[in-house]
Amino acid sequence: MRNMKTLNEMDALYSRKVYNNLSVSELVEKSISLKESILTEKGALHAYTGEFTGRSPKDKYIVEDSVTKGRVKWGKINQPISEQTFDSLYKKALAYMSGRELFMFEGAAGADPNHQISIRVINELAWHNLFVKQLLIQHEEHDSGKKEPDFSIICLPGLKADPMKDELHSETFISISFERRIVLIGGTAYAGEMKKSVFSVLNFLLPFEGILPMHCSANMGDSPDDVALFFGLSGTGKTTLSADPNRKLIGDDEHGWSDTGVFNFEGGCYAKCIGLSQEQEPQIWRAIKYGSVLENVVIDPETRLLDFDANTYTENTRAAYSIENIPGAVSPSIAGHPKVIIFLTADAFGVLPPISKLKKEQAMYHFLSGYTSKLAGTERGVTEPEATFSTCFGEPFLPLDPNIYAELLGKKIDDHDVRVYLVNTGWSGGAYGVGERIKLANTRTMVRAAINGDLEKVNYQQDSHFGLFIPETIAGVPTEILNPRQTWGNKNAYDKKAQELAERFISNFERFSNVMPEIKQAGPKI
C-alpha cells in the first residue's frame, strides 16, 4: 500500500505563493509579522488557537474506499465519510488555498529509515508550520518537487465545512483519505490535530508491515537495550515521566516496535504546560526556548511574561519543541527492544495502586481495557476527569480492530520477556474531588524502581478487587501510599468504589468476546 499515488493536483500548489521548508527564524518572523503570534520572555513563539483548544474527536472521519473497506473498524471513533464528501472538501480546500500565502513542510515520520514515510504538510498558519517542523522529522536535504510524498496533510483552520451540504456533524473536520493519501483539516487551529493525524495514519499502515504502532513515550539507559515504554492516554504522564535526566529520551508520544526494536514516529515533543515548574519538570522547562511554540498559555502582552498556572483559555496549554531541546535525547530516535513497559492510568476513582506488577495475561487484559480518565482539556467538552476505557491506551487514534494491536504486543512481550507494570498517576485516598493526585515525585521514584530492577527484589501482595500485585516496599516512597486501601480514611467507602470500578472493567470487557479465557480471567473479580 506504501506506493499508492497521491493526487497530482497537489503539483498545482507549486505555482502559488508557497513557502517551502522555511527556516525556524523565517517562520518566526513570518508568523509575527502576520500577527498570528508574539515572542515570549523565554524566546518561544506564542499563539492562541481561538475556540478549539483541544482535539475534536467527533469531527474526525475516515473515507470509506477501496483501501479502508473491510480493514477499518468503523464506529463512533472511526466515522466513515464517502469519497464524494471528501472530494467536495478537497475541492473547497484547493479553492481556499488558491492565491493565499501558504507554508509547506516536507519531511518525514518514523525515525527508522526502513519504516519511514515522507510527509508533506501545507499550512495556512506560519506558526503551525513551525509546530510541524519541530514535531515531525526534518529531511537533511530538501528535494521538494521531485516526487510526491507518501502522505500529505493540509491544515486550513480558516476553512469551514457546510455541515448540511457536506454531510458532516459540524463546520470542523479532520478527514483522512487513505486512497488519496491526504489528511484534510479545517475549522480548528489546535495544532495537536496535525500530529495525531500522522499517528492515526501510521496506526493504519504499519501493522500491515508487522510493526506495532504504540501510543507511548520511550526512553533508555546507557545501553540501547535498556528501553522503557510508557503507554497512556492524554494527560497520564507520557511526556512528563519520559523526560528523566537520568535516562535518554527516545520520544514522548508515538512509537513503532519492529523486529529490530522501537523507533520514534516524531522528531519533537508536545508537553502540557499547565502548572509547569522548573523544579518539578526541569527538562521541559528548559526545552521552552527560541524555536519552540507555546499554545494557549496565558501571557502578558506587554511584558511577555508567561503564567503557566493560569487556565484562562484551557487546561490543555502546550509547548511544542524539537527533541533536540532535551539534553541527551537519542538521535535518530531508534533503540533496541523494551525491557520494561509501563501502562499509565489516571484513576479518577482513586482506588488503583500507584504501582503494581502485571503478569502477562493481566498485561493483555489491561492493554485491551485501557482504563484511565480523560483529563480536562485535551478533548473538547471534557472539563473534569472522566473515567473511560480507551483500548490500547489510544483508542481515538486506532483505525484497525484493537485485537490486531493487542496480538502484536502480546507476541512481542513474550519474545522479549518484557516486565509490565500498571502505574496510577491519578488519584488516591479518595476519588477525584476528595482524594489527591499522586505526587509526581513519588511516581518518578516508583517508575525508576520498576525500570532499574529494584521491584524484582521486593515482596508483593495481591489486592482482592483487581488481582494486582502491589510491592510491599519501595525505597524512597512512603510505604503507606503503596496500598490504596490504606490511603482511604473510610475502608468501606474504598471497597465500594473499588467494586464499582471492577464492575466497570467487567462490563467494558464484554466487547472482547473472542479473547482467550486466560486473558479474560486476568481481570478484576466481583
Ligand SMILES: Nc1ncnc2c1ncn2[C@@H]1O[C@H](COP(=O)(O)OP(=O)(O)O)[C@@H](O)[C@H]1O
Ligand atoms: N503523579 C503524576 N505523574 C505524572 N504526571 C503528573 C502527576 N501528577 C501530576 N502530573 C501532571 O500531569 C500532566 C501529565 O501530562 P503529560 O506528561 O503531558 O501527559 P501525556 O504526555 O501522557 O499526555 C503533567 O502536567 C504533570 O505535571
Ligand SMILES: C=C(OP(=O)(O)O)C(=O)O
Ligand atoms: C496531543 C495530544 O496527546 P497527548 O496529550 O497524549 O500528548 C492530544 O491528545 O491532543
Ligand SMILES: [Mn+2]
Ligand atoms: Mn504527551
